[in-house]
Amino acid sequence: MTNADLEKIVDTSDEWIASRTGIRERRIANGMVTSDLAVIAATNALEMSGTAKDEIEMIILGTVTPDYRLPSAACVVQQKMGLNNAAAFDVVAACTGFINALSIASSYIENGNIKKALVIGVEKLSTFTNFKDRNTCVIFGDGAGAVVVSAEEGDRGIINSFIKSDGRYLKLLWSEVGGAANPYSESFDFNGTDKIMMNGSDIFKIAVKEMSNATLKVINDAGLTVDDISIVVPHQANIRIIESLAKRIKISMDKVFLNIAKYGNTSAASVPLALDEANREGRIKDGDYVVMVAFGGGLIWGATLVKW
Secondary structure: OEHHHHHOOOOOOHHHHHHHHOOOEOOOOOOOOHHHHHHHHHHHHHHHHOOOHHHOOEEEEEOOOOOOOOOOHHHHHHHHHOOOOOEEEEEOOHHHHHHHHHHHHHHHHHOOOOOEEEEEEEEEHHHOOOOOOHHHHOOEOEEEEEEEEEOOOOOOEEEEEEEEEOHHHHHHEEOOOOOOOOOOOOOOOOOOOOOOEEOHHHHHHHHHHHHHHHHHHHHHHOOOOHHHOOEEEEOOOOHHHHHHHHHHHOOOHHHEOOOHHHHOEOHHHHHHHHHHHHHHOOOOOOOOEEEEEEEEOOOEEEEEEEEO
């Protein structure tokens, strides 16, 4: 779905969207559900890593758009892929879902409880977007990304992670109706309160500050400096947020990976999508230090430092 397509739906323009968000197009997964997207990404990850299905002992899936309220999307993926040797559960952490899931997988592996985990970030935000609200419908898209995390000898892999949240700001990015607090009634008029509602200007300020802090923390805690970092793979929410992040941590935009123009904000899928593209494009090489960082509804944020 291009910006030109959106011009036919709401009062907006390609120039307005691109100048404020950096987005030119996004993907809409017609005829597919969230688990379908996750299965494709997960299958690619297993093949790319040479991992057999019975080696996966845990499936951790970050999403806010599961197929069903019950069971978890992770269990649906498990059933569709035949990953019968694994525990499976969802992480609901909005745009930070992949970072949180990665942190959990790393902890289980470091503790010696498992050897291989499948971590997925996936969203079908088109089902959760109000296409009458021009401030939000221009931002979001559908997508999925996945990685295999395994116990290996040596100094490569996840060095550290940092996650944090602040529920005081929960109404800056939320969906009011549809949960146990405000369930649907027979008289509900579908006025948009069951879709994503966002206060973009307030989120912008907090996102830049906390993504910067999280990035610097994982770098400093590892005894490194920003100069040691080869590439930052940020959540693709808004080009202005990303540029402000780079300026705040004093890193060149040449070291920041961008694909927001093609996909928009895919929430939990954003970071793994960008990580995969950066890798396939040769932007990440053996021994590189990579920082992944995200920020989302909750409010919640986090970062992970990896030695490739």
